[in-house]
Amino acid sequence: MTPGIVYLVGAGPGDPELLTIKAKRVLGAADAVVYDHLVAPEVLELAGPGCERVFAGKKGGEFSRPQSEIDETLVRLALEGKTVVRLKGGDPFIFGRGGEEAAALAAAGIAFEIVPGVTAALAAAAYAGIPLTHRLLSSSVVLLTGHEDPSKPGATVRWEDYARLKATLCIYMGVRNLETIARRLEAGGLAATTPAAIVQSATTVEHRRILGTLGTLAELAARENVDAPAMIIIGEVAAFSETLDWFEPARHQALAR
Numbered sequence: 001m002t003p004g005i006v007y008l009v010g011a012g013p014g015d016p017e018l019l020t021i022k023a024k025r026v027l028g029a030a031d032a033v034v035y036d037h038l039v040a041p042e043v044l045e046l047a048g049p050g051c052e053r054v055f056a057g058k059k060g061g062e063f064s065r066p067q068s069e070i071d072e073t074l075v076r077l078a079l080e081g082k083t084v085v086r087l088k089g090g091d092p093f094i095f096g097r098g099g100e101e102a103a104a105l106a107a108a109g110i111a112f113e114i115v116p117g118v119t120a121a122l123a124a125a126a127y128a129g130i131p132l133t134h135r136l137l138s139s140s141v142v143l144l145t146g147h148e149d150p151s152k153p154g155a156t157v158r159w160e161d162y163a164r165l166k167a168t169l170c171i172y173m174g175v176r177n178l179e180t181i182a183r184r185l186e187a188g189g190l191a192a193t194t195p196a197a198i199v200q201s202a203t204t205v206e207h208r209r210i211l212g213t214l215g216t217l218a219e220l221a222a223r224e225n226v227d228a229p230a231m232i233i234i235g236e237v238a239a240f241s242e243t244l245d246w247f248e249p250a251r252h253q254a255l256a257r
């Protein structure tokens, strides 16, 4: 039997309309779809009724498959001759372990394609009215993970270093460690008055955005019970959200119906 193919597909941040046309096409042609918990149900529905659906698990949650098992599943399905879509939240190559999965497919000699998606940092910024770059205020953007416990020895993100970049910092998976992250950026010289925002469940009905400063954001987030998934954006450009915040989840839902 000729082996199938695996598409590593970015499903975008939540709003199904942010899916690419290519993602929609390959989903429609899929024999099997292996999906993550952050993928919207409307996106999953684009796979045909006969398509096999495999839940790959919730990261950090009560049910989570080991990465090796996901890799094996993709290889097995492809060896059965199937067209497989591996559907991931956001973009598969941004904090999505898409690199590991592509490497496993390459090692097994399975054909694959990568379909990029709108990553959470771009979506959260756009829907909160935060231009990530600005001619006068920000010439670079950094995508960081806040998942690691910043106090653990040997942590790979050296927060103090990022304080000096004058870049817009977009932090994924950072809610739990926000207090420590903020204090370390301040220790590195980033002013406590630097504008900062958190966007929770960006682009979905649950979308909400909280605006503050580096000095106040952790406390605000705790008071408002901000929970994952949430994007933290730190930098002068975050202040634009005061005037450019345009997204109204309720109205958006009404329009989508």
Ligand code: SAH
Pocket (backbone or CB within 6 Å): 013, 014, 038, 088, 089, 090, 091, 092, 093, 094, 095, 096, 118, 119, 120, 121, 124, 171, 172, 173, 174, 199, 200, 201, 202, 203, 204, 228, 229, 230, 231
């Ligand atoms: N591959 C994904 C990121 C996976 S890591 C991407 O490219 O977007 C999961 C983290 O992404 C979450 O903890 C959160 O920080 C962020 N995230 C994903 N979806 C989000 C959303 N709708 N709103 C805000 N942050 C989101």
